[in-house]
Amino acid sequence: SAVISQKPSRDICQRGTSLTIQCQVDSQVTMMFWYRQQPGQSLTLIATANQGSEATYESGFVIDKFPISRPNLTFSTLTVSNMSPEDSSIYLCSVEDSRGDTQYFGPGTRLTVL
Amino acid sequence: GQSLEQPSEVTAVEGAIVQINCTYQTSGFYGLSWYQQHDGGAPTFLSYNALDGLEETGRFSSFLSRSDSYGYLLLQELQMKDSASYFCAVRDTYGSSYKLIFGSGTRLLVRP
Numbered sequence: 730s731a732v733i734s735q736k737p738s739r740d741i742c743q744r745g746t747s748l749t750i751q752c753q754v755d756s757q758v759t760m761m762f763w764y765r766q767q768p769g770q771s772l773t774l775i776a777t778a779n780q781g782s783e784a785t786y787e788s789g790f791v792i793d794k795f796p797i798s799r800p801n802l803t804f805s806t807l808t809v810s811n812m813s814p815e816d817s818s819i820y821l822c823s824v825e826d827s828r829g830d831t832q833y834f835g836p837g838t839r840l841t842v843l
Numbered sequence: 844g845q846s847l848e849q850p851s852e853v854t855a856v857e858g859a860i861v862q863i864n865c866t867y868q869t870s871g872f873y874g875l876s877w878y879q880q881h882d883g884g885a886p887t888f889l890s891y892n893a894l895d896g897l898e899e900t901g902r903f904s905s906f907l908s909r910s911d912s913y914g915y916l917l918l919q920e921l922q923m924k925d926s927a928s929y930f931c932a933v934r935d936t937y938g939s940s941y942k943l944i945f946g947s948g949t950r951l952l953v954r955p
Contacts, residue, residue: 760940762942762943770947771930771947771948772930773945821885829934830893832878832888832943833888834885834886836884
């Protein structure tokens with residue numbers, strides 16, 4: 730299994746500002762995933778981040794709005810840029826086990842944009 | 844398009860058995876997973892089926908029929924702590940790798 734931590738756990742931000750969310754894993758992993766989850770809703774994949782290459786974004790998500798860094802095999806950041814109230818959500822990072830059977834999720838970052 | 848359908852809510856009493864169904868339509872398929880999420884918590888892995896049949900893990904079992912694009916999660920001897928949301932997820936191809944596509948989730952309420 731993998732132990733994942735995220736910072737911050739929650740934040741309240743003003744419209745137009747940016748927030749960077751950090752994700753730290755206790756072991757080296759090839760791929761890290763970033764999801765968004767509205768309260769009571771399903772998980773929507775934002776992008777997949779491989780170390781040493783640019784992140785791959787899902788339809789509806791763009792790099793200018795959600796830039797991602799992946800400087801090494803245990804760490805990634807997701808920035809939510811130029812925030813609006815519609816960006817209020819829970820943001821989760823996850824990693825996959827070596828067999829690909831299981832994804833482990835971080836505790837999430839609860840973002841509120843005023 | 845890609846879609847996974849599961850009931851939005853299920854209610855059952857403590858000690859009973861409940862089945863949560865999931866039907867899927869995806870461009871690729873490499874397995875069906877189930878995740879549990881308590882309110883305010885992160886999703887946690889329950890089970891994974893890559894082949895047809897039943898997988899049992901304690902009180903939880905998961906079934907897959909690839910020909911029917913259908914699976915279910917079976918929870919036995921329900922306990923109050925099983926009240927949570929349950930998501931099915933299909934492992935699909937993603938370029939040269941894989942990704943998970945999640946269903947909308949089923950909220951399970953266990954009553955005394």
